[in-house]
Amino acid sequence: MASVSMMRSTSHGTTPLARVGNTPLLRFESLTQQRPHIEILGKAEWANPGGSVKDRAAFNIIETALRSGALGPGKVLLDATSGNTGIAYAMVGAARGIPITLCVPANVSLERKRILEAYGANVIWTDPLEGSDGAIRKAIEIYTANPARYFYADQYSNNANWLAHYHGTAEEIWSQTEGAVTHFVAGLGTSGTFVGTTRRLKELNPDVQAISFQPDSAFHGLEGLKHMPTAIVPKIYDPSLADATLEVGTEAAYDMVKRIARSEGVMIGISSGAALVASVMVAEQISAKQLPSATIVTVLPDSADKYLSENFWNA
Amino acid sequence: MPLKVNIPTPLRRYTEGNGEIEVSGNSVGSALDALLQQYPSLKKQLYTDDGRLRSFVNVYLNDEDIRYLEKANTAVKAGDTIAIVPSIAGGTQNL
Numbered sequence: 001m002a003s004v005s006m007m008r009s010t011s012h013g014t015t016p017l018a019r020v021g022n023t024p025l026l027r028f029e030s031l032t033q034q035r036p037h038i039e040i041l042g043k044a045e046w047a048n049p050g051g052s053v054k055d056r057a058a059f060n061i062i063e064t065a066l067r068s069g070a071l072g073p074g075k076v077l078l079d080a081t082s083g084n085t086g087i088a089y090a091m092v093g094a095a096r097g098i099p100i101t102l103c104v105p106a107n108v109s110l111e112r113k114r115i116l117e118a119y120g121a122n123v124i125w126t127d128p129l130e131g132s133d134g135a136i137r138k139a140i141e142i143y144t145a146n147p148a149r150y151f152y153a154d155q156y157s158n159n160a161n162w163l164a165h166y167h168g169t170a171e172e173i174w175s176q177t178e179g180a181v182t183h184f185v186a187g188l189g190t191s192g193t194f195v196g197t198t199r200r201l202k203e204l205n206p207d208v209q210a211i212s213f214q215p216d217s218a219f220h221g222l223e224g225l226k227h228m229p230t231a232i233v234p235k236i237y238d239p240s241l242a243d244a245t246l247e248v249g250t251e252a253a254y255d256m257v258k259r260i261a262r263s264e265g266v267m268i269g270i271s272s273g274a275a276l277v278a279s280v281m282v283a284e285q286i287s288a289k290q291l292p293s294a295t296i297v298t299v300l301p302d303s304a305d306k307y308l309s310e311n312f313w314n315a
Numbered sequence: 316m317p318l319k320v321n322i323p324t325p326l327r328r329y330t331e332g333n334g335e336i337e338v339s340g341n342s343v344g345s346a347l348d349a350l351l352q353q354y355p356s357l358k359k360q361l362y363t364d365d366g367r368l369r370s371f372v373n374v375y376l377n378d379e380d381i382r383y384l385e386k387a388n389t390a391v392k393a394g395d396t397i398a399i400v401p402s403i404a405g406g407t408q409n410l
Contacts, residue, residue: 251369
């Protein structure tokens, strides 16, 4: 009883998992210098505890599965990932004591491999020639062979993925812009960010324009993004949500990463670079149409930390 | 020298669906040239307009990244395997 009476009535600090979401909204003034009536804003998703936007989906997928009983004692969380979702699962799993098994293409960066190992995840490396689709096929094979052992999280089909953005990302953007957001821009990977955020923003203001973007070809270097015409299309993807779709080249994204590092002092990741390239395209279209002021908001999935050994910095 | 080139799935649409292609050459560069002669539409996928290997394209000779060997001049011998691997997030150390 003594120990109970000595328990703290208040606690200081925050638990690591409570830091998922509520990321800063950064304004990139150097991108709109010629167009002062337009602002480009980006959610700095690297502020999440696992370092990427994927913390939102992974956290909600795990919490939802724990509540429904799909994930519980004796069960292992299984999924396919090309990197950031794996890191997010591994981080949440470590904090919650949930064993994690991941199917990951063997050509992810050494930094990612080391992070997954550090969090204690069990990783099954898949054929690099088959990319993330090969990892998905392997996860399905493992699950099918032993369905009682695994909770197959399936981020590509799991509604908890896009709902994390419906309840989180969209509400944050709405409140951080005080309802001024006019355009929402996001890349397509699992499509969870685009689908969830767009659904909620359009409820809050049906005039918000939603613009999705994807790599300009099947063979690309935009980490985490999918070229929808040639990839396994995620079940949660709803192509009818987009008012427009853009294509971004890998080299343009690399150039943007370097430009933002040198002009804004912010080290963004490659898909974040692609998001800003797409946002500038949208700003150009708005200017060409001589529309009044616009607030373009995009999501910057991660920072440059995991890409510092990439070749493009020297190109 | 006869050798094999492994093609990743996103590029197989440019190689009539083939994942493994027999070519001949004395170096990685000449083997890739032979590959591009067979499938010219691959060129834009692998090289920039000024002829450099695109930053996210990694070429391996028997599991060794040619950037750490002698690049396109790396010598090949019969039975070697060249793999073209997209860098999802950068240079992998081992495959």
